[in-house]
Amino acid sequence: MNLRIAQLQHDPGSPFPPVEAALAEPDGLLAFGGDLSPQRLLNAYAQGIFPWFSEGEPILWWSPSRRAVFRSDGVRLSSRSRRSLRKSNLRVRADTAFDAVIEACAHRPRPGQSGGTWITGAMIAAYARLHRLGHAHSIEVFDGDELVGGLYGLAVGRMFCGESMFSARSGASSLALAALARRxxxxxxxxxxxQVPNPHTRSLGVETWRRDDYLLALAGLRDAPAEPGNWSARFGELQAxxxxxPLAD
Structure with a gap:
């Protein structure tokens, strides 16, 4: 392990190093160790830090110099996707199948990727705990009773921190993101x-912000009133x- 980064203490309430101490290469690597307790994870996200590591590695904590951010009014689906989805019977809900969504994100293969192996068993258990506490949420796309796509992440004040998405049907993950953005x-x-931009999120309208700009926005949103809890009733059900x-004014 690179000795230029801090090792976190065992106490879940112990502080993270300042994000300015993150490495330039690999970009954003800040610390290692600690645990995935709810307290530690919520503290991390409130400071613009997230865990990302593979099976067999220590827990690694990151705050990259460039952050991928969607504006909630800025998610863009291609004309082809919109035409296809508009004709579909897909419906989107929230927090009715969290465990199934995170398992699908962990294990469903993705083109050009290794199948989401960074979502380890420890990560699945940690975010399931946060879901039960009302902090982590899933957005789910159904075709009838079949789960065909979705995403999950954390609510931090009035910011949603996305973690991963999956599609078992063309365009389903994009629809989940569009539904989340609309709500x-x-x-x-x-x-x-x-978190980190990739070709898929760029195609959907993601912006790349400097870390300082992201942290400034986070500071204005993380303490905003937003009671934790299940989103199923609040989110409702949306047809594709x-x-x-367009959202009505």
């Missing part, structure tokens, strides 16, 4: 953290065609 925009939640319609 967040209506609730007055302006941005979705997507309604998601793709």
């Amino acid at each position: 967040l925009q209506a609730w007055g939640w302006p941005i979705i953290d997507a 065609g309604a998601i793709l319609m």
